[in-house]
Amino acid sequence: AKERRGNNYFVYSGESEPQKLKDITLETKLYDALRLEQLQLYYQPKIDIQTGKMVGMEALLRWIDSELGFIPPDRFIPFAEETGLIIPIGEWVLERACLDVKSWNDLFDLDLRVAVNLSPIQLALPNIIETIENTLRNTNVNPSFVEIEITEMSMVDFNESLVDKLAQIRAMGIAISIDDFGTGYSSLSYLKNLPVDALKVDRSFVMEIGLSETGSNMVGAIIRLAHAMNLEVVAEGVEREEELVYLRACGCELAQGYYFSKPLPANEFFKYVMNQ
Ligand code: C2E
Ligand code: CA
Ligand code: CA
Ligand code: CA
Numbered sequence: 001a002k003e004r005r006g007n008n009y010f011v012y013s014g015e016s017e018p019q020k021l022k023d024i025t026l027e028t029k030l031y032d033a034l035r036l037e038q039l040q041l042y043y044q045p046k047i048d049i050q051t052g053k054m055v056g057m058e059a060l061l062r063w064i065d066s067e068l069g070f071i072p073p074d075r076f077i078p079f080a081e082e083t084g085l086i087i088p089i090g091e092w093v094l095e096r097a098c099l100d101v102k103s104w105n106d107l108f109d110l111d112l113r114v115a116v117n118l119s120p121i122q123l124a125l126p127n128i129i130e131t132i133e134n135t136l137r138n139t140n141v142n143p144s145f146v147e148i149e150i151t152e153m154s155m156v157d158f159n160e161s162l163v164d165k166l167a168q169i170r171a172m173g174i175a176i177s178i179d180d181f182g183t184g185y186s187s188l189s190y191l192k193n194l195p196v197d198a199l200k201v202d203r204s205f206v207m208e209i210g211l212s213e214t215g216s217n218m219v220g221a222i223i224r225l226a227h228a229m230n231l232e233v234v235a236e237g238v239e240r241e242e243e244l245v246y247l248r249a250c251g252c253e254l255a256q257g258y259y260f261s262k263p264l265p266a267n268e269f270f271k272y273v274m275n276q
Contacts, residue, residue, distance in 0.1 A: 027083050029065060030076060034089055039063055041096050042263035045272065046115070046234065046256045049248050054276055056113035056147070058256060059097040060263045061089070081121050090122045091131060098139035098146060100266055104273055105145060112273070115147040117179065120154040129168050136172065143173030149200065150176065152184025167195045177234060182222060192229065198254075199226040203237025206257070210242040223250045 033039050043057040063071045080086040094116050101114035122128055136143055148169060154162070166176055177198035178191070182205055201222050208215025219235075226233045235247045238257030247255060264272060 023079075026076075026079060027085065029068065030063070030080060030083075030085055030089075033063055033065065034085070034092060038065070039089065039092065040265060041093065041100065042265055043100070043114075043269040044256050044263040045261050045269075046113075046254050047260050049235075049244060049252060049255045054112070054273075055254065056115060057101075057269065058115040058149070058263075059093060059100075059117070061093055061117075062265075077119070081119055084121070086119045086121050087125065090119055091135070093117075094132070094135050095139060098135055098141040101145050102139060102141040104270065105142075108273060110273070111145065113145050113147050113175070115149050115177065118148045118150050118154075120151065120156070123150060123154050123162070123165065124157065129165060132169060132174070133172065144175075146173075147175040147177060147197075149179040151179045152181065155184070155190050155194075158190050163193060163195065170195050170197070177232075180236075181226075188225075196231065198232040198234055199229075200234045200236050201252075203257075206235050206237050206243055206247075207239070209246045210240070216246060219246070220250050223247075223252050227251065 040062045041059045042062050043059060045054045046056045046058060047053070048055050061073050061077070063073070063076055065071060077086065080089055097114045097116045101112055104110065105112055125131070136146070150166075170176055175197040176195070177200055178194070178196055179200050180202045181199045183202045199222075201219060205215075205219050205222065209219055210216060223233050232254065233252045234254040234256065235243070235252050236256055238244055238247070238255045238259045240259065243257075244255065244259060261272065
């Protein structure tokens with residue numbers, strides 16, 4: 001069974017032998033997938049809903065194993081975090097995303113910004129700043145084309161060092177957004193002191209728009225709260241026209257979701273950009 005213990009991440013306890021074997025197989029497979037470049041990034045467009053223009057995209061990791069088939073990130077990322085594999089995987093994700101955004105921006109003369117999900121495990125690493133700096137240098141990407149998404153989980157360990165790291169990342173020219181806002185553990189007093197640029201409204205709130213008065217009102221309140229803190233708002237998981245109309249009326253800046261496009265493999269995203 002999974003449990004939370006203090007500031008640690010998920011730990012297994014009382015695990016059965018067959019489960020351990022399965023985990024070892026999965027760990028080997030995931031490691032091989034990284035090594036053999038069988039992990040892929042998909043990209044989902046982020047749209048400026050006031051102008052209708054695409055301004056960037058979120059990089060979303062995919063693992064398709066020849067035997068196990070499609071393994072959803074919600075399943076293998078927590079596992080990668082438990083085993084520490086998220087560290088090399090996360091480095092690969094950042095580098096791949098930087099290379100892709102640079103090539104598309106160069107080719108089409110655009111200034112798209114790619115958002116990369118950074119695990120709390122990565123953010124807690126003492127050398128994370130160095131890793132990010134190295135990746136910017138090696139890929140030669142303009143830092144203003146890169147954004148980092150951190151979840152509220154990263155703030156469970158809220159302290160000066162976290163604030164410091166975020167400030168250093170921003171000082172490089174990289175934007176930072178708080179992901180899945182409203183679902184985690186952050187309190188407003190933390191948020192007030194965080195050097196971040198944007199707040200992403202979790203899909204669980206967006207999907208309530210129009211279904212109840214409370215549902216719509218809460219999204220409106222989150223948007224006003226973000227604006228009161230001078231943060232941009234990104235709505236995630238927009239699927240219905242009604243959600244879009246309401247978000248736009250509330251002054252929400254950006255949105256992403258199946259209404260616009262599903263996450264696309266790099267070659268299809270390339271065509272999507274070309275047709276813009
Ligand atoms: P997330 O960061 O909240 O990403 C948004 C998720 O919502 C993605 O799921 C995306 O495919 C899905 N989504 C987008 N639009 C819609 C929509 O309109 N309707 C619905 N139903 N879903 C929508 P995905 O790709 O399965 O990723 C799940 C989670 O895995 C992500 O949640 C993120 O926490 C994590 N993840 C994905 N890639 C990475 C990565 O490279 N590094 C880390 N650390 N985590 C990642
Ligand atoms: Ca995200
Ligand atoms: Ca999210
Ligand atoms: Ca979410």
